[in-house]
Amino acid sequence: MSINPSGWRPSLAANDTVQEPTGTVTGNRALTLEEPLLFELGTSDTCGVDLPVPDDAISPRLGGLERDEAIGLPGLSEPETVRHYTRLSRQNYAIDLGIFPLGSCTMKHNPRLNEKVARLPGFADLHPLQPEMTVQGALGVIAELGEWLLRLTAMAGVAMSPKAGAHGELCGILCIRAALEARGDAREVILVPESAHGTNPATAAFANYRVESIPGTPEGRVDLEALKARLGGDVAAVMITNPNTCGLFERDMKAISDATHAAGAFVYCDGANFNAIVGRVRPGDLGIDAMHINLHKTFSTPHGGGGPGSGPVVLSQALAPFAPLPFVVRTAEGYRLVEEETAADNGGVQAFGRMSAFHGQMGMFTRALAYILSHGADGLRQVAEDAVLAANYVLRSLDDVLDAPFGASGPCMHEALFSDRGFADGISTIDVAKALIDEGFHPMTMYFPLVVHGAMLIEPTECESKASLDQFIAALRHIAERARSGDSALSEAPIHAPRRRLDETLAARKPRLVWRD
Numbered sequence: 090m091s092i093n094p095s096g097w098r099p100s101l102a103a104n105d106t107v108q109e110p111t112g113t114v115t116g117n118r119a120l121t122l123e124e125p126l127l128f129e130l131g132t133s134d135t136c137g138v139d140l141p142v143p144d145d146a147i148s149p150r151l152g153g154l155e156r157d158e159a160i161g162l163p164g165l166s167e168p169e170t171v172r173h174y175t176r177l178s179r180q181n182y183a184i185d186l187g188i189f190p191l192g193s194c195t196m197k198h199n200p201r202l203n204e205k206v207a208r209l210p211g212f213a214d215l216h217p218l219q220p221e222m223t224v225q226g227a228l229g230v231i232a233e234l235g236e237w238l239l240r241l242t243a244m245a246g247v248a249m250s251p252k253a254g255a256h257g258e259l260c261g262i263l264c265i266r267a268a269l270e271a272r273g274d275a276r277e278v279i280l281v282p283e284s285a286h287g288t289n290p291a292t293a294a295f296a297n298y299r300v301e302s303i304p305g306t307p308e309g310r311v312d313l314e315a316l317k318a319r320l321g322g323d324v325a326a327v328m329i330t331n332p333n334t335c336g337l338f339e340r341d342m343k344a345i346s347d348a349t350h351a352a353g354a355f356v357y358c359d360g361a362n363f364n365a366i367v368g369r370v371r372p373g374d375l376g377i378d379a380m381h382i383n384l385h386k387t388f389s390t391p392h393g394g395g396g397p398g399s400g401p402v403v404l405s406q407a408l409a410p411f412a413p414l415p416f417v418v419r420t421a422e423g424y425r426l427v428e429e430e431t432a433a434d435n436g437g438v439q440a441f442g443r444m445s446a447f448h449g450q451m452g453m454f455t456r457a458l459a460y461i462l463s464h465g466a467d468g469l470r471q472v473a474e475d476a477v478l479a480a481n482y483v484l485r486s487l488d489d490v491l492d493a494p495f496g497a498s499g500p501c502m503h504e505a506l507f508s509d510r511g512f513a514d515g516i517s518t519i520d521v522a523k524a525l526i527d528e529g530f531h532p533m534t535m536y537f538p539l540v541v542h543g544a545m546l547i548e549p550t551e552c553e554s555k556a557s558l559d560q561f562i563a564a565l566r567h568i569a570e571r572a573r574s575g576d577s578a579l580s581e582a583p584i585h586a587p588r589r590r591l592d593e594t595l596a597a598r599k600p601r602l603v604w605r606d
């Protein structure tokens with residue numbers, strides 16, 4: 090390990106493998122720059138801005154709450170701060186650098202037009218408590234986007250305020266609970282098929298339902314007969330991900346909805362994978378009662394690293410009256426934000442409450458509407474078709490070197506699923522993922538869905554050119570061949586990344602955030 094002239098040492102996570110010596114004084118490798126933690130870099134007597142000396146008169150008013158000693162936050166000048174984060178960003182991977190093959194995540198290109206629109210001061214600088222008459226344009230965007238979502242899904246109502254997919258799931262389940270309570274029908278169980286996304290059972294449990302799993306068929310879809318056999322008077326809802334996390338369309342969706350409704354329960358559909366079917370299938374036609382749409386997946390928006398997101402929920406006629414406040418209505422005088430509602434205003438039933446203090450993510454609304462309007466209805470349909478085509482191209486280009494457990498179930502939808510079957514002893518999925526980093530790609534989703542051993546889930550999206558897909562396929566093919574032949578060097582990967590392989594469990598559970606000797 091080398092010592093930088095300014096005194097810092099490259100930091101190591103508690104469990105980090107020691108880097109190869111660089112042979113440089115700084116630890117840098119040409120344009121790959123080492124970067125210490127802020128805490129190693131800054132000293133608490135430096136500051137990037139000139140702060141006024143606190144007024145003596147303030148101190149008595151703090152009533153003894155002031156700190157006795159410095160808390161040790163690092164101080165940096167503005168150029169040091171800018172360089173720190175810029176250097177770190179160059180060690181990172183981004184959708185603007187290359188394909189992001191994560192499955193179950195829809196990481197797609199974010200058209201610059203959307204970004205430009207979202208940054209217009211009239212949208213970006215709004216305050217949620219501004220008088221209604223000064224935000225008519227913003228309310229109009231929310232209303233128009235909501236109308237598009239209803240048209241694309243053939244549903245009756247939409248709640249725009251949920252701030253992410255999982256938040257939307259909770260909103261939908263709370264609508265279902267409110268509808269059941271309104272008819273005096275306490276039910277305790279939510280059925281979740283094995284092929285559902287992990288947030289589905291988590292949401293059901295969070296909402297105090299008992300989760301029961303429904304098995305899948307060998308071809309990767311919900312076992313309709315098993316579902317029918319379990320339906321009964323204690324079942325509040327069935328939560329289904331469609332297209333599911335095996336990358337397959339649930340063809341029995343209508344039969345599932347009919348059976349669920351016949352048992353007095355509701356159908357929740359996880360619509361995060363709407364990218365694969367938008368413009369082709371309308372969930373309302375399949376009998377779905379509630380479905381969230383991840384605006385940040387289907388309708389672009391940069392996401393990852395925890396945000397931002399937006400998960401509007403479309404609702405059937407039966408659930409729409411229970412949608413949370415607030416919502417936008419179009420009146421002869423303009424748009425109005427409804428913040429309160431009595432049961433008398435609402436056909437005798439009460440909305441269940443609110444999902445968030447304000448209306449939702451304005452930046453996501455503007456991006457999604459810009460995306461929808463620039464594609465148009467025909468363009469959105471082509472998004473779905475191209476996404477499905479790209480995923481099938483990946484699936485069929487690699488199924489001779491990677492095991493495709495549901496390859497015989499027909500074409501996949503938006504994502505291609507492989508297992509670790511056929512890898513030599515001692516080689517596992519994580520080795521393949523780490524080797525992809527050396528080839529300059531973000532790894533695919535690993536070990537999910539759980540129904541497949543050593544799963545590798547790849548969602549190329551519609552945005553990738555054939556040339557970009559071919560490059561990714563060539564890299565993965567090469568790595569798959571190494572995995573089959575038992576190339577033990579795979580377990581060393583990545584060797585070219587800024588950090589070698591971490592013990593990821595330890596790194597997550599015991600992150601080393603402060604350097605100490």
Ligand SMILES: *Cc1c(COP(=O)(O)O)cnc(C)c1O
Nearest residue numbers: 193194253254255286288361398
């Ligand atoms: C992404 C995703 C979710 C969760 O959405 P968030 O916005 O991350 O909360 C739920 N289900 C599926 C299928 C997803 O892909």
